[in-house]
Amino acid sequence: MGARHEERRRQIAEALLAIIDLHGLDAVSLRDVAARAEVSLGAVQHYFRSKDEMLLFALDYISERGTERVRRSLGQGEQPPRAVLRDILAELVPADDQRRAELRIATAFTARSLVSPKLADHLRAGYDSLYDVLVLLIRHAQEADEMPAGLDPERTAAALFALAEGLGMQVLIGHRNPRTALAILDEHLDRLSTTAS
Amino acid sequence: MGARHEERRRQIAEALLAIIDLHGLDAVSLRDVAARAEVSLGAVQHYFRSKDEMLLFALDYISERGTERVRRSLGQGEQPPRAVLRDILAELVPADDQRRAELRIATAFTARSLVSPKLADHLRAGYDSLYDVLVLLIRHAQEADEMPAGLDPERTAAALFALAEGLGMQVLIGHRNPRTALAILDEHLDRLSTTAS
Structure with a gap:
């Protein structure tokens, strides 16, 4: 895995944790995570669907x-x-x-x-x-x-x-x-x- | 609380526990609980809404x-x-x-x-x-x-x-x-x- 891949993974994970922490697990959507991490929905779906x-x-x-x-x-x-x-x-x-x-x-x-x-x-x-x-x-x-x-x-x-x-x-x-x-x-x-x- | 009230409460609670145990918490509806307990929806709503x-x-x-x-x-x-x-x-x-x-x-x-x-x-x-x-x-x-x-x-x-x-x-x-x-x-x-x- 390259450094850029690692950095994107970290970015998405931090966005996900922040959203869960703010709104609870039930409220999270892949789209929200993408928006907060400032990446495309496709990039998020690369890690989880x-x-x-x-x-x-x-x-x-x-x-x-x-x-x-x-x-x-x-x-x-x-x-x-x-x-x-x-x-x-x-x-x-x-x-x-x-x-x-x-x-x-x-x-x-x-x-x-x-x-x-x-x-x-x-x-x-x-x-x-x-x-x-x-x-x-x-x-x-x-x-x-x-x-x-x-x-x-x-x-x-x-x-x-x-x-x-x-x-x-x-x-x-x-x-x-x-x-x-x-x-x-x-x-x-x-x-x-x-x-x- | 009368004995009949207590009995109904027990009946609803047992139905609720059985459904949660079978299908998990997310899948439970008040209607399912009423059906399984064989009471009206109104009777269930008396206990929780x-x-x-x-x-x-x-x-x-x-x-x-x-x-x-x-x-x-x-x-x-x-x-x-x-x-x-x-x-x-x-x-x-x-x-x-x-x-x-x-x-x-x-x-x-x-x-x-x-x-x-x-x-x-x-x-x-x-x-x-x-x-x-x-x-x-x-x-x-x-x-x-x-x-x-x-x-x-x-x-x-x-x-x-x-x-x-x-x-x-x-x-x-x-x-x-x-x-x-x-x-x-x-x-x-x-x-x-x-x-x-």
Whole structure:
């Protein structure tokens, strides 16, 4: 893919996210996205032709953006695995407007995936691969003596993943503020790191 | 409210849940609900006139049904607070078809509440009051020496609530099976009960 192609893709994705954020998912049309991105309808249709494809496109884009943020926050060189683990989990809690907009879209996607097997497959695959990354990081943290060897990496990853996701949802709907949510996540990580078994 | 009124309300609610479960939320019309419940359109409109009111009605109904299940599972007489706490948290994990259908509806409601302030208020109030119940149960469990006095009831309730909600979502989308999810929840409760601080 050329740089121009990449730039156009980014342009369309940003327009799409802005419209969803302003008007909600139901109101978006391909035509609106084209107008806001200042490209032709044909250019938009190159990336998605239906609402489901549009959501897939948006979800892939925000997932890349999240990965990029984690990469940047970790900076250059090797980071301790526990810090990487914490950064990835914290991405699930919407602590600013950008993450909030992203989680709104992910939630719309989840709701829609409950009646669309194709979206459901995509979503499940995303969860599975994020879970695999968490398990791997916990193993590395154990090898680096940052987490107790006695912890079951899979169970621990599953619990941390679910906790972060639940906190994210509760922040999104306004039941909890982001600062407390992140403090709860950190407490849980600290407790795990000092548990004997 | 008379018994006949209650019966009609139940009839309409069950028809609504069945249609949402079969065809998804987008496809439901008030007319379909009336037909399936074998009542007049006017009777349905007595309970809800718009899609948002319909969702509110469905959500209130499944929330009552959940409360009723907890009550039944706890049986007659006083139960230890920790058992009540566990039962309420387990309700958030869809371990059978009925709970699965309910959580699908709750998820549709959540997604819609992100673009509807009225629904958002209702949802937040529901979260807040469930959270209050959890805090209260943890305090009772501490008084009954079932949980360590050193635990912060509010932080503990928040973490348990988020964990159970995240697990429920991950079961719903098929990332995790209900048995493992409930085991993770129980492990977490056990670890809390044996923690010193």
